[in-house]
Amino acid sequence: MADLLPLLLASGEELTRLYARADAVRREYCGEAVPVRAILEFSNYCANECLYCGLRAENAVPTRYRMSADDILAAVDQIAATGVAGTVVLQAGETPGYSDDEISALLRRIKAAHPALAITLSVGNRPRAVYARWREAGMDRYLLRFETSDPELYARLHPNGSLAERLQCLRDLRAVGVQTGSGFMIGLPGETLPTLARNILLCREFDLDMIGSGPYIPNPDTPLGAKPNAYADDPEMFFRAIAVLRLVNPAAHIPATTAFDAVFPGGRDLVLQRGANVFMPNATPTSLRRDYQLYPGKPNVDESAAQFADRAVARLRAIGRPVAAGPSHSLKRPPPEQE
Numbered sequence: 030m031a032d033l034l035p036l037l038l039a040s041g042e043e044l045t046r047l048y049a050r051a052d053a054v055r056r057e058y059c060g061e062a063v064p065v066r067a068i069l070e071f072s073n074y075c076a077n078e079c080l081y082c083g084l085r086a087e088n089a090v091p092t093r094y095r096m097s098a099d100d101i102l103a104a105v106d107q108i109a110a111t112g113v114a115g116t117v118v119l120q121a122g123e124t125p126g127y128s129d130d131e132i133s134a135l136l137r138r139i140k141a142a143h144p145a146l147a148i149t150l151s152v153g154n155r156p157r158a159v160y161a162r163w164r165e166a167g168m169d170r171y172l173l174r175f176e177t178s179d180p181e182l183y184a185r186l187h188p189n190g191s192l193a194e195r196l197q198c199l200r201d202l203r204a205v206g207v208q209t210g211s212g213f214m215i216g217l218p219g220e221t222l223p224t225l226a227r228n229i230l231l232c233r234e235f236d237l238d239m240i241g242s243g244p245y246i247p248n249p250d251t252p253l254g255a256k257p258n259a260y261a262d263d264p265e266m267f268f269r270a271i272a273v274l275r276l277v278n279p280a281a282h283i284p285a286t287t288a289f290d291a292v293f294p295g296g297r298d299l300v301l302q303r304g305a306n307v308f309m310p311n312a313t314p315t316s317l318r319r320d321y322q323l324y325p326g327k328p329n330v331d332e333s334a335a336q337f338a339d340r341a342v343a344r345l346r347a348i349g350r351p352v353a354a355g356p357s358h359s360l361k362r363p364p365p366e367q368e
């Protein structure tokens with residue numbers, strides 16, 4: 030861990046070198062083409078009370094919604110028709126929006142209609158048996174951030190769970206044989222630089238297929254809302270973190286996450302040149318976006334769902350990067366582990 034601290038503190042020429050190295054490692058392991066993974070926020074119901082998140086159960090979100098299965102299918106049809114996104118990421122709060130069996134049925138319908146489209150699911154902690162059923166139903170990948178590697182900080186911010194439980198879910202996902210993505214927020218109030226270094230190393234320990242990380246953004250409608258980002262005085266840290274993440278996890282898919290655009294104009298374009306290799310545009314129907322505000326300033330609330338693909342292509346072209354062709358990743362599944 031001590032090795033990472035100087036990198037996380039780099040400035041001046043050292044910082045320029047760090048970014049150049051991260052970009053070179055990304056190029057060597059992932060190539061120039063950028064896989065596009067479209068996010069569909071299909072329900073904002075949530076049973077949890079995470080202290081930083083705008084969807085927490087206690088919050089008076091203007092409208093709680095769940096898209097109907099037909100509406101989800103129509104949205105996925107539109108995503109597939111763009112030919113730009115090789116993956117749909119179905120994200121929601123935790124139950125009680127959709128039951129586990131309803132999600133299974135949904136996965137089967139999507140897979141039947143679009144066998145070449147990879148499906149990532151991101152709906153929180155579940156028992157291993159549920160993950161296994163979802164895999165059978167067609168889920169290819171799962172995204173479950175561990176949020177922070179500090180168990181005490183985790184417990185303080187998540188009244189409904191422990192870090193140990195979250196990490197067990199990640200092991201369970203591995204065991205049932207789906208590609209596993211995780212990650213953390215950068216700059217949670219109460220984190221220190223060694224926490225950040227350990228977050229990066231925990232990603233390596235889990236040998237993650239995908240690592241999604243972005244700056245923590247205070248949400249005034251949450252109990253944590255008055256606490257600034259731990260690096261509010263040094264926002265360059267958000268980029269250093271991604272660059273170091275790339276050096277430590279050279280082959281992982283690292284998306285340029287939405288939160289980067291919320292803290293810096295063009296933040297996602299920058300981070301794609303400092304270690305990130307995946308773009309995850311929002312393909313949620315426009316009328317619902319305002320109700321999926323994890324944090325304030327989430328970009329593109331007025332963008333039409335039909336525009337996301339053209340905009341993604343244009344943004345990538347502007348930084349000289351092509352979109353990865355077709356279904357961008359092998360859908361070959363790792364075999365389930367023996368127990």
Ligand code: SAH
Binds near residue numbers: 083121123151244246
């Ligand atoms: N219910 C799913 C998805 C959660 S929302 C699950 O439990 O995994 C997706 C991610 O948004 C979270 O994992 C968290 O890292 C991030 N997030 C939530 N609130 C945020 C905030 N205020 N600032 C930055 N990121 C936030």
